[in-house]
Amino acid sequence: MSLLVVGLSHRSAPVSVLERASLAVETQAKLLQDTLAAEPATEAAVLATCNRIELYADVDKFHAGVAELSTLLAQHSGVGLEELTPYLYVHYEDRAVHHLFSVACGLDSMVVGEGQILGQIKDALARGQELHTAGRLLNDLFQQALRVGKRAHSETGIDRAGQSLVTFGLQQLAAGADPGRWAAGKRALVIGAGSMSSLAAATLARTGVADIVVANRTRSRADRLVEILQQGDDTSVRARAVEMSAVGDELTRADIVVSCTGSTGLVLTAGALADALGVTLDAAPERPAATVTPAPADVDQHAAWVENGSAASAAQAGRATALRRVTVPAQSTGPVRLALLDLAMPRDIDGAAHRIDGVRLVDIESLAEASADAPMAADVDRVRTIVSDEVAAFGAAQRAAHVAPTVVALRTMAAGVVAGEIARLDGRLPDLDEKQRAEITQTVRRVVDKLLHAPTVRVKQLASEPGGAGYADALRELFDLDPQTVAAVSRADLNDPNRGRS
Numbered sequence: 001m002s003l004l005v006v007g008l009s010h011r012s013a014p015v016s017v018l019e020r021a022s023l024a025v026e027t028q029a030k031l032l033q034d035t036l037a038a039e040p041a042t043e044a045a046v047l048a049t050c051n052r053i054e055l056y057a058d059v060d061k062f063h064a065g066v067a068e069l070s071t072l073l074a075q076h077s078g079v080g081l082e083e084l085t086p087y088l089y090v091h092y093e094d095r096a097v098h099h100l101f102s103v104a105c106g107l108d109s110m111v112v113g114e115g116q117i118l119g120q121i122k123d124a125l126a127r128g129q130e131l132h133t134a135g136r137l138l139n140d141l142f143q144q145a146l147r148v149g150k151r152a153h154s155e156t157g158i159d160r161a162g163q164s165l166v167t168f169g170l171q172q173l174a175a176g177a178d179p180g181r182w183a184a185g186k187r188a189l190v191i192g193a194g195s196m197s198s199l200a201a202a203t204l205a206r207t208g209v210a211d212i213v214v215a216n217r218t219r220s221r222a223d224r225l226v227e228i229l230q231q232g233d234d235t236s237v238r239a240r241a242v243e244m245s246a247v248g249d250e251l252t253r254a255d256i257v258v259s260c261t262g263s264t265g266l267v268l269t270a271g272a273l274a275d276a277l278g279v280t281l282d283a284a285p286e287r288p289a290a291t292v293t294p295a296p297a298d299v300d301q302h303a304a305w306v307e308n309g310s311a312a313s314a315a316q317a318g319r320a321t322a323l324r325r326v327t328v329p330a331q332s333t334g335p336v337r338l339a340l341l342d343l344a345m346p347r348d349i350d351g352a353a354h355r356i357d358g359v360r361l362v363d364i365e366s367l368a369e370a371s372a373d374a375p376m377a378a379d380v381d382r383v384r385t386i387v388s389d390e391v392a393a394f395g396a397a398q399r400a401a402h403v404a405p406t407v408v409a410l411r412t413m414a415a416g417v418v419a420g421e422i423a424r425l426d427g428r429l430p431d432l433d434e435k436q437r438a439e440i441t442q443t444v445r446r447v448v449d450k451l452l453h454a455p456t457v458r459v460k461q462l463a464s465e466p467g468g469a470g471y472a473d474a475l476r477e478l479f480d481l482d483p484q485t486v487a488a489v490s491r492a493d494l495n496d497p498n499r500g501r502s
Contacts, residue, residue, distance in 0.1 A: 002058070002059060002060070002062065002092065002093050003056065003057075003058060003059075003092070003093055003096045003097065003137060003141065004056070004057050004058075004059045004062065004065045004066065004069065004090070004091075004092055004093075004096060005054055005055065005056045005057075005090070005091045005092075005096045005099060005100070006054070006055050006066060006069040006070055006073060006088055006089075006090050007047075007052060007053055007054030007055060007073075007088065007089060008021065008052070008053055008054075008073075008084070008087045008088050008089065009051055009052035009053075009054070009089075009108070010051040010052065010110050010364075010368050011108070012087050012088070012089050013087035014087075015345075015363075015364050015365040015368060017079065017083075017084070017087055018051060018052075018053070018345060018364075019345055019346040019347060019364075020077070020078065020079050020346070021053055021073075021077035021078070021079045021084065022048070022053070022077070022345045022346050023046065023048045023053060023076060023077060024262060024264070025127075025262070027076050028046045028048055028127065029127070029131055030076060031044075031046055031055065031072060031073075031076040032044045032045070032046055032127070032128065032131050032133040033131065033133070034072055034075075034076070035055065035057055035068075035069065035072055035133070036133055038068045038072065039064070039068070040057075040059040040060055040061045040064045040065040040068050041057040041058065041059050041065065041068070041069075042057075042058050042059075042060070042135065043057060043058040043128075043133060043134055043135040043136075043137055043138045044056065044057045044058075044128070044133045044134070044138070045057075045124050045125065045127070045128040045133065045134050045138045045142065046124060046127070046128075047100075047103070047120065047121060047124045048124070049117065049120045049345075050165070050196070050260075050343060050344065050345040050364055051109075051110050051345065051364060051368070052103075052108075053073070053077070055069050055072065055073055056096070056100070056138060056141070057069055058135065058137045058138065062092060066090055070084070070085060070088055073088070094391055094395055097141065097391050097394055097395065098387060098388070098391045100121075100141060100142075100145045101144075101145055101148045101149075101387045101390055101391060101394075102384075102387050103117060103121070103145070104117060104118060104121055104145040104146065104148055104149030104152075105148060105149050105152035105153075105158065105383050105386070105387060106149070106152070106153075106158060106383075107380065107383060107384065107387070110165065110364075110367060110368055111165055111168045111367075112158075112380065113158040113159055113380075114165060114168075115149075115153055115159065116165070116195075116196075116199065117149070118146060118149045118150065119195060120195075121142060121145055121146055121149070122142075122146060123195075124142065125138075125139070125142035125143070125146075128142075136401075137398070140394075140397075140398070140401075141394070144390070144394050148386065148387065148390045151386060151390075152383045152386050152387075155382075155386065156379040156382045156383050156386070157379040158379050158380065158382075158383050165196075165343055165367060166196070166199050166200045166203045166258070166341075166343065167179075167203055168367060168370075169258075169341045169343065169362050169367060170183065170203065170204075170207060170341065172362045172366065172367065172370055173256070173339040173341055173360060173362050175336075175360070179207055180207055180208050183204065183207040183208050183209050183256065184207075184208040184209070184210075185208070185209070185210045186209045186210065186255035186256055187209065187210060187211040187212075187213075187253055187254050187255050187256070188201075188204045188209045188211065188212045188213070188254065188255065188256040188257070188258065189212075189213045189215065189247070189250050189251065189254040189256070189257045189258075190204070190212060190213070190214050190215070190225075190257075190258050190259075191215050191216075191244075191247065191257065191258070191259040191260070191261060191267055191268075191348065192215075192216060192259060192260045192261040192262075192344075192348075193214060193216035193218070193221040193222045193224070193225045194260065194261070194262070196260040196343050197214075197216075197225070197258070197259075197260045197261075197343075198225055198228070200258040200260065200341070200343065201214060201225060201229055201239075201258075202228075202229065204237075204256070204258070205229055205235040205237040205239075206235055209237060209256065210237065210238065211237065211238045211239070212226075212229060212237055212238070212239045212240075213239075213240055213241075213242055213250050213254070214226055214229075214239065214240070214241045214242070215241070215242050215243065215244050215246065215247050215250065216241070216244065216261075217244050217261075219241060219243060222241035222242070223241045225239075225241070226239040226240060226241045247267075247268075248272060248275075248276060251268075251272070251273065251276035251277075251338075252276050252277075254338065255337075255338065255339065256338075256339045256340075256341070257338065257339070257340050257341070257349075258341045258343065259340075259341070259342050259343070259344060259348035259349055260342075260343040260344045260348065261344055261348055262344075263344070263346075263348060264346060266347070266348065266349070266350050267344075267348040267349065268340075268348060268349045268350060268353070269350045270350040270352035270353045270355065270356060273338070273340075273349075273350070273353050273356055273359060274356050276338075277337060277338060277356065277358060277359070279356060279357055279358065281352070281355060281356060335358060336358060336359070336360045337358035337359070338358060338359050338360075339359075339360045339362075340353060340359060340360065340361045340362065341362050341363075342361065342362070342363035342364065343363075343364065344364075345364055347363055347364070349361065349363065351363070400460050402472055403459055403460060403471060403472040403475070404460070406459075406472040406475050406476055406481065407456045407459065407460065407475070409476075409481050409482070410452065410456065410475060410479055410481060411452065411456070413479065413481060414448050414452060415448075417448070418441075418444050418445055418448055421444065422437075422440070422441050422444065425437075425440065455475075459471045459472070459475055
């Protein structure tokens with residue numbers, strides 16, 4: 001079996017496509033279940049964030065796996081396969097491992113170095129474990145990705161290369177001013193009480209806003225977030241929770257609005273914002289959508305990319321990956337009365353809000369444009385080295401693990417031979433006392449252990465090298481091991497409840 005990932009992100013697709021392809025939590029669960037029901041896959045996990053949707057699977061056939069995973073993504077996202085395919089990327093085996101480790105370190109984030117992705121990877125693993133779609137490979141992979149990400153943040157200065165989307169978004173709202181001075185004393189409205197909204201509220205509190213109002217469809221979650229904010233020792237922010245029905249009234253008093261909900265429709269329309277400010281929505285043209293010029297692509301092309309080593313190989317053959325060109329009109333140059341930060345996917349705030357005089361809107365699309373030319377810290381090279389080393393170590397460990405059931409089966413068979421011979425000896429020499437019998441038994445076991453020690457240690461070493469999987473097959477053939485016994489050891493290891501959890 002082999003690891004395969006098919007996905008799309010802010011690097012391969014425009015925000016308009018990511019927005020339409022976003023997956024609700026219940027949709028992710030259905031996608032995982034349908035992936036396991038598909039013939040090529042035995043394990044599956046979904047990593048879905050505001051700027052990426054990726055489906056990981058352990059498959060036995062590459063081409064069939066790519067076709068099946070691409071089709072499933074299209075079916076569950078609601079974006080037609082023909083439309084979605086040009087924006088999909090494919091990574092296989094070591095390249096898939098390298099991709100996830102890079103994602104975990106923040107190298108593939110919209111804002112390089114942001115650490116929130118680690119929580120999202122942890123959530124993806126927990127969902128796979130809860131639904132029993134993540135087996136040995138994906139448990140090991142995602143657990144190791146979390147460790148690699150934490151190592152990158154602790155051993156390098158990758159945090160200096162970027163911040164969370166919330167921090168970066170507030171910097172964009174401040175338009176060059178110091179975010180702390182810009183936010184000091186302001187009143188903020190946070191819509192939503194999930195992980196991103198909670199991060200936004202905490203960031204606003206540390207930045208220095210005077211008041212935070214939290215609105216959420218489930219009032220208890222809003223109350224809980226307010227309680228957490230008020231317990232913080234590093235802030236003196238005043239916080240309170242309100243029902244979603246009170247958002248209109250709160251808009252009239254807010255200076256900053258941050259929204260990140262799971263809604264599939266708009267939470268704040270341009271009309272509602274204009275009403276809250278007591279202004280008229282002008283007749284300026286709608287904000288043009290991001291324009292994208294995709295290269296012709298299909299499932300076979302993705303397969304060619306993997307087999308040839310990278311997308312660059314395809315480009316050399318006359319096929320280039322999709323390029324994103326975003327055109328965003330300038331915001332109002334007048335004084336800002338209401339600053340809006342939309343971190344949801346699909347978006348919560350009407351894009352036409354930029355037409356309202358006195359409104360500044362920053363959303364995922366404008367963040368993507370603003371971060372495109374963000375400087376990379378020197379530590380990024382160090383993180384890339386960490387990722388490469390960890391990929392090699394993970395591959396070696398997986399190959400070594402592949403031979404472990406065979407070694408266990410061999411030692412089990414040897415123990416059975418020893419037990420059989422001792423039983424036969426008891427029949428031939430019934431007068432042996434317990435001490436003599438124990439000494440003979442220990443001697444026979446030592447002889448067998450010494451004979452097996454060198455070959456089993458060596459086969460584990462050889463198996464950790466590229467192409468080493470064949471040594472397990474050779475061991476099974478040489479000792480005529482029962483394949484069912486080896487499979488039983490593998491299943492016992494896979495079903496260990498303590499495996500893959502930390």
